[in-house]
Amino acid sequence: MFVNRKPRRSKKSGSAPPPEPPVGRRVPTQERSRQRVERILDAAAQVFASEGHEAATMEAIAARAETSIGSIYQFFPNKAAVFDALVRRYHDGIRTFFDALLAGPLLEGPWETILDAGIDAIATLHETDAGFRAVWGGLHFTKKMLDEGDALNREIADRIAVVFGQKLPGVPPRRRAFLAMMVVELVGAMLLLAARRPEQGRAVMTETKAVVRLYLAPYAQGAAELSGRGPSKLGSRS
Amino acid sequence: MFVNRKPRRSKKSGSAPPPEPPVGRRVPTQERSRQRVERILDAAAQVFASEGHEAATMEAIAARAETSIGSIYQFFPNKAAVFDALVRRYHDGIRTFFDALLAGPLLEGPWETILDAGIDAIATLHETDAGFRAVWGGLHFTKKMLDEGDALNREIADRIAVVFGQKLPGVPPRRRAFLAMMVVELVGAMLLLAARRPEQGRAVMTETKAVVRLYLAPYAQGAAELSGRGPSKLGSRS
Amino acid sequence: MFVNRKPRRSKKSGSAPPPEPPVGRRVPTQERSRQRVERILDAAAQVFASEGHEAATMEAIAARAETSIGSIYQFFPNKAAVFDALVRRYHDGIRTFFDALLAGPLLEGPWETILDAGIDAIATLHETDAGFRAVWGGLHFTKKMLDEGDALNREIADRIAVVFGQKLPGVPPRRRAFLAMMVVELVGAMLLLAARRPEQGRAVMTETKAVVRLYLAPYAQGAAELSGRGPSKLGSRS
Amino acid sequence: MFVNRKPRRSKKSGSAPPPEPPVGRRVPTQERSRQRVERILDAAAQVFASEGHEAATMEAIAARAETSIGSIYQFFPNKAAVFDALVRRYHDGIRTFFDALLAGPLLEGPWETILDAGIDAIATLHETDAGFRAVWGGLHFTKKMLDEGDALNREIADRIAVVFGQKLPGVPPRRRAFLAMMVVELVGAMLLLAARRPEQGRAVMTETKAVVRLYLAPYAQGAAELSGRGPSKLGSRS
DNA sequence: TATGAATGAGACTTCATTCAT
DNA sequence: GATGAATGAAGTCTCATTCAT
Secondary structure (H helix, E strand, C coil): CCCCCCCCCCCCCCCCCCCCCCCCCHHHHHHHHHHHHHHHHHHHHHHHHHHHHHHCCHHHHHHHCCCCHHHHHHHCCCHHHHHHHHHHHHHHHHHHHHHHHHHCHHHHCCHHHHHHHHHHHHHHHHHHCHHHHHHHHCCECCHHHHHHHHHHHHHHHHHHHHHHHHHCCCCCHHHHHHHHHHHHHHHHHHHHHHHHCHHHHHHHHHHHHHHHHHHHHHHHHHHHHHCCCCCCHHHHHC | CCCCCCHHHHHCCCCCCCCCCCCCCHHHHHHHHHHHHHHHHHHHHHHHHHHHHHHCCHHHHHHHCCCCHHHHHHHCCCHHHHHHHHHHHHHHHHHHHHHHHHHCHHHHCCHHHHHHHHHHHHHHHHHHCHHHHHHHHCCECCHHHHHHHHHHHHHHHHHHHHHHHHHCCCCCHHHHHHHHHHHHHHHHHHHHHHHHCHHHHHHHHHHHHHHHHHHHHHHHHHHHHHCCCCCCHHHHHC | CCCCCCCCCCCCCCCCCCCCCCCCCHHHHHHHHHHHHHHHHHHHHHHHHHHHHHHCCHHHHHHHCCCCHHHHHHHCCCHHHHHHHHHHHHHHHHHHHHHHHHHCHHHHCCHHHHHHHHHHHHHHHHHHCHHHHHHHHCCECCHHHHHHHHHHHHHHHHHHHHHHHHHCCCCCHHHHHHHHHHHHHHHHHHHHHHHHCHHHHHHHHHHHHHHHHHHHHHHHHHHHHHCCCCCCHHHHCC | CCCCCCHHHHHCCCCCCCCCCCCCCHHHHHHHHHHHHHHHHHHHHHHHHHHHHHHCCHHHHHHHCCCCHHHHHHHCCCHHHHHHHHHHHHHHHHHHHHHHHHHCHHHHCCHHHHHHHHHHHHHHHHHHCHHHHHHHHCCECCHHHHHHHHHHHHHHHHHHHHHHHHHCCCCCHHHHHHHHHHHHHHHHHHHHHHHHCHHHHHHHHHHHHHHHHHHHHHHHHHHHHHCCCCCCHHHHHC
16 A cells, blocks of 8 residues: 555654654564554455445455454444545545655746646556545545545645745735635546546546646736736635 | 426426327326336435435335335335436436527527536536435445446537537547537536535636636637647547 | 136036026126136136246236236235135045046946046046146145145045945955045155156056055955955054 | 264264364364254254244244344355255255165065065154154245255165165066155155154054055065066156 | 235345454 | 454345225
């Protein structure tokens, strides 16, 4: 899976081992537990993605994880918790991805480059990532999952809004936030479309880049003031 | 509901008189059956939309429809069939909507007007239609449903491609088809977003209109030849 | 079906029409009812015999009888009653058969001839009769049905015991009764075997005749006294 | 039950020591499973035999076995499988019985003794064995069950035909096979009759022995050649 | 009287969860 | 802790029977 380290504290732990708990003996046990949890989540991801939600029984998951049903219940109070953890791991993966993306040298270039590179990168992530297929391909959705997805999107939009602050100066903050939200949702939706139609996937993402460029172009380089489509009331409403 | 023409009226409504059965006897029976099916589907829509898929048991549907479980099985072989019928009814509603839209005087105007009006109309449809909430709000998805949704989208895209043929002359057919597909999917995705965030819904749709306009603008009035973004390889791949 | 006249009063109604009820108007109604009952039983027999008990739903029977479920309930209080009537009709057919057999000139001949002819006749009846297949081939049995079958067998045995009284003089009455019972049950069992193995059916019945002859031979012509196997305690116990 | 050797004893019972699993851990589990299966079958036998097929619901069986419905489904995929297993256990019991019978010293004696003893033994088996009552008394029959019963009868007939080869020399093989089949079916049918009429059961079986003796007598000691009833065409037809 | 749609009890079966080993 | 057999609540579906038309 793409996130096999705890996303917490990712900010500062370079390659340093995580701080040991006082009793050294406990470590191997915790380590084994962590591994087992990962195995369970991997298995759950596979089952959800391949068999669909119908066949995603706890027994199937346990079998695929080469463990027992009882062991799953050692770590997860119920089936929903397994799915939630799966979703969280997927979301954490995206968070990590954006951490890396926005921490890199990308931000030095012009906004068009950032957009193109960013969209390409996230598209690649989704193409390769099993977690994505597990969460979106299993055709099982919960309010909680959607809410958390929404929250993630808002979080990402916030970070992108910051970038917009640098690259699209002259756009008022609220408008900036709205634009970022639109971009995030639009790209997100197109990623799903691309996944649903593999044969057109690349074309869709290429075109999506064009759409986003055209959408943001009027705001670039103070163009916002010039065009008739400046910061609108609509965007500020949220 | 989008099928809200009361069939009882069919006896005297002008244009296409349906073939009357010789005796009035059979009519009430068939009519009652049809009503019952509608009642069941209405109930199913409500249960799916409000309680979610978990609580959408056949018993719950029967109770909400004020009928018995047995009656549901008189018309639907199993639970999946109920959901399928719900989806079909929803899709049929959209088809009817587009029939009306594209048969009306709308096509006389410029392409921007058509787009704006069309997007507004479909947004209104989705806001009012219970079928939409039932199908998308129940958080239950099946491969079949998604496939049929895909097929519907392609169908709509085909019709829009025809309109593009008139309003955006000079764009080669394959590119036209691809553009239509992108527009349909993009608007579709934004409709879902708008539904998920009711407080921003109108803003999202307003902005969607802008996005689509900007996306298509280069192709209007022979602009395709002028801009650097003419018919691309990508669009022809499909 | 083989019994399409009421077995009651079969003894004296030659070809004369059954006595009319006072109100002549009623007759056609009753007649239609009788026909309908027969149609239902015919249909039930077919369904039971061909589809087996699992598929023998009231709806299937009604459909095969080209009538409605409601009509069946007009004549039979429930499903068991339909089956019971079917069994009764089958049993009545056998009764009628024995009435004819024992009233005919058969009894004039020697006992061996009577046996052979009787067994051949009943075998032929079973081969041709649909009621037999309906009752025994449907693989559905009830205590009531078996009890009535037992009663029928005893009844037949009684009548055969009377014949034995004439043809096997010297055998005490209780022994005679027991022998008759054994013969009836033995032949009955072999008839079932013959039905279960159509390819050996005729051979089995031929051999059955031999078995019965050998079994009864010691009792013929006063031989009972000579052989060591006279009237035993066993046979008298019943 | 006819399988009443307690498998727990298997550890020390001489002749064929089953391969012990390395650790005692696995044994109790497998053992418990086997016991549970037996308990379920016992319960099913009782329910089928006493309540009849209608009342033989999975719940009733579970209750009688003092287990849960789920446990039954752990071992049997559906209700039919339970019944099939019951039938198989009954048939296996009969097979075991014949294995013992034909391996014993019985075959040393004259054919009349063999017959009498064999019939007595099988009658006793049927009187004691609950499986018999479960299978035949439940009044539930399936094609599969009857076919397997037929196959069992043929199997037994084959073995008896071998005995006939020794005890009734001079009878041609095909005739011998036919005689064996007749004897098996005849005795089988009379066993059913005896079960249906408990008060006459013993008398019926005594008489059955006489019938079979009389039937076979002509073939004994080369008598086949003397009597007029030698190997007939009939027997060879099968 | 005839019809067949409607009813609903109850059967079968699944699978998340528990718990003895 | 780990295991997986056992549990049983709950869901789906059937079909005998009723009853309005």
